[in-house]
Amino acid sequence: MTGPAENRRPPDGMTEAVLDRSGLAALVTVLQGRGRTVIGPTVRDGAIVLDELASATALPYGWGVELEAGTYRLIPRDDGAAFSHSAGPQSWKSFLHPERVRQWSADREPGGGLTVREERPEEVSYAFLGVRPCDLRAIRILDRVMAGGRYRDPAYLSRRTGAFLIAVECTEPGATCFCVSMGTGPAADAGYDLALTEVVDDDGHRFLCRSGTEEGAAVLTELPHRAADDATRTAAVLGVREAAERMGRSMPPVDLRTLMRDTLEADRWDDVTARCLSCGNCTMVCPTCFCTTTEDVTDLTGDHAERWRRWDSCYDLDFSLLHGGPVRSSPRSRYRQWLTHKLGTWHDQFDSSGCVGCGRCIVWCPTGIDLTEEAHALHQEARGSQDAP
Incomplete structure (x- = not known):
């Protein structure tokens, strides 16, 4: 040895x-x-x-x-x-x-x-x-x-x-x-x-x-x-x-992809989104969030125009805007979209999780929302429903 x-x-x-x-x-x-x-x-x-x-x-x-x-x-x-x-x-x-x-x-x-x-x-x-x-x-x-x-x-x-x-x-x-x-x-x-x-x-x-x-x-x-x-x-x-x-936080020891899939209607989403400001800070500091939008700007004369690409966030009400309005109009739906994509459906698109455990989203959330705490809460709620008669 x-x-x-x-x-x-x-x-x-x-x-x-x-x-x-x-x-x-x-x-x-x-x-x-x-x-x-x-x-x-x-x-x-x-x-x-x-x-x-x-x-x-x-x-x-x-x-x-x-x-x-x-x-x-x-x-x-x-x-x-x-x-x-x-x-x-x-x-x-x-x-x-x-x-x-x-x-x-x-x-x-x-x-x-x-x-x-x-x-x-x-x-x-x-x-x-x-x-x-x-x-x-x-x-x-x-x-x-x-x-x-x-x-x-x-x-x-x-x-x-x-x-x-x-x-x-x-x-x-x-x-x-x-x-x-x-x-x-x-x-x-x-x-x-x-x-x-x-x-x-x-x-x-x-x-x-x-x-x-x-x-x-x-x-x-x-x-x-x-x-x-x-x-x-x-x-x-x-x-x-x-x-x-000495790691400060942990995720529940379960398949997070399955956890996200099976808790889409959990009550916990209401609890966390009551605290969420939909500010998008978590997506801005996340090292893997990549979504963008485009903006066209012009000067006052109209003789000069530019197109800019800038970061966008799934917390933005207009992010899912279609001709009939936004697909995700509530903070609940937007937070759930971010977390379930990051920990779950990212696998379907890119063959990996979208989270690397850096903790930036926890630190820079102005209301202190902790995605590891939310994952544990979803896990506990799912276990409770399974144990219920």
Whole structure:
């Protein structure tokens, strides 16, 4: 029988090493030298947000977060860790599938003609630093939705193609995290170029780094590093394992797809929608929600017009508008549509769940609605009806 460190030795062809803070700083520099725009977490406006990093000094060293339903607060940490925080208000969707994109513009010419210009996506080569395992899965889900079917989104493809992903495994779960229930974390299993596990102990502050692709291995060789040692491997494995054991939330241990299908008329929907504002915050912060609508705008003269694509939400009354009115006119029907699609019928469309357990929808709901609590309540109501004579 092998111990934890041996279990985490990289397979053949995969490079593994240990970086210190200078190695992490070099990682940003090397990626920039390769022409990449490095995006990562940084502190701004009282939150840890995702933004372009000029250097690794912008990372949120020494900051963590306190999370609860409807609550987000920055808290200082004594250990100087860079990645001991949970998911913030943004996800990588903001860069791969931006909130608002101009599709074309048109101008009326003096002679009466019309010039139409298609808007082509700006060419950018991204490197995402600090992608949590749940968000790695979210990116894979977006890949399936936006680029894996019959109708592919060229704007998404232009941003996603060649993006360099640096995962960071979770050792500090938030109170609203439930990735274990969804099978998406806290360990990074696939889909990354490099994966980091941060370790802060008596032996110092360091990062166990392993490559997942040839490009990742090539980048790693350009960084100051030392050979991976069993002590660091063991500390990294234990940190991730303990994070799984301290997960803040969980889903009921049932087939969620079946649960959603069999509780469409449950009384619980009335309870939760009495608290729901139909604001759509949960869909805006969700790393996998992808729905959009289009808007045409013009200037006061009528000589210039533009078409914009922007995010839309199934909580919007007009989202299901047909010639006879909206299909889902009540908050109950709209909340039920969101939750049953996310946990249930997403499987029918895209062969997976649409939820990765990041907990953002819980944190950023202004009334503190918790989808894990709702799933447990639906499960209990379903069990009660089955047990009734």
